[in-house]
Amino acid sequence: MKISARRVDNSTILDVSGNIDMSNSPEVRKTLLRELREKSVTRVVLNLSGVDYIDSSGVASLVEGLKASRESGSRFVLFGLNSSPREVLKISRLLKLFEVYDDETQAMAS
């Protein structure tokens, strides 16, 4: 799994590639929380188009990111969800909780 950050205006876009499971979800969590709590960006945008699998520990990291964004008054946005990540969020009844967009253009225009 690789995760890299891009700064666009006052947003951070995090590009994730590979699969997110319990072996690497702590890294996702750490990166998300650092952006949301320490860097004071107005919006963190998570690009999941390169992620084919995400497990419950990865979902938990996303929920923590969402909570941190609410606490800091910033926005946490997802885009590019493939079938499996979308399904796991749906099963967990969390899909509607997140701001989800099809692609980066839509996410940045939101």
Add this chain to the structure above:
Amino acid sequence: MSQIAAKQPGGLKKPSKLGRAFLLKLELRSHPTLLCVIRGALEPLMEMLEFSPEQNRAIIRAVDEAVSNIMRHAYHGRLDQPIEVYCNRLQRRTNGETEQGVEILLFDCGPAVDTTKLIARPLEEIRPGGLGLHIIRGSMDSVEYKRAGHLNRLRLIKFARSSHGECGPTGEKPT
């Protein structure tokens, strides 16, 4: 059952369900980096068993969550403990039609699971964690835990044409 049997005093009586030939057997250590190996092994097998892509993803998701739970809860993060995964083909007849399915058995040597704690948390609570069991149950047709001697055994079943919750182990037979 070699690794697990070797850890048992006096050896392990092989569960009767394993007396038949299985399609796939995986022996692995409880290291999270091996989760991707399990997923990679199961995907082509489930394709071969003619599960749809959606069902395939559901099965992989359930097994991955179950193995993660073993690593986290049975072995408390220890990286060198044995886990075994067996896959068997199942068949059942419903309304005159034969349905193909898969039975997946997972074994570990951790302490017995307190079954009163095998309760998925309410999904209305928006908080991280505690989703694994819900995901397993939501992905498979049948999920059974059993203490077998010194082993924990989790049995997961899914049929190719069934919708979740419509079937159970009754009437299933191995092929």
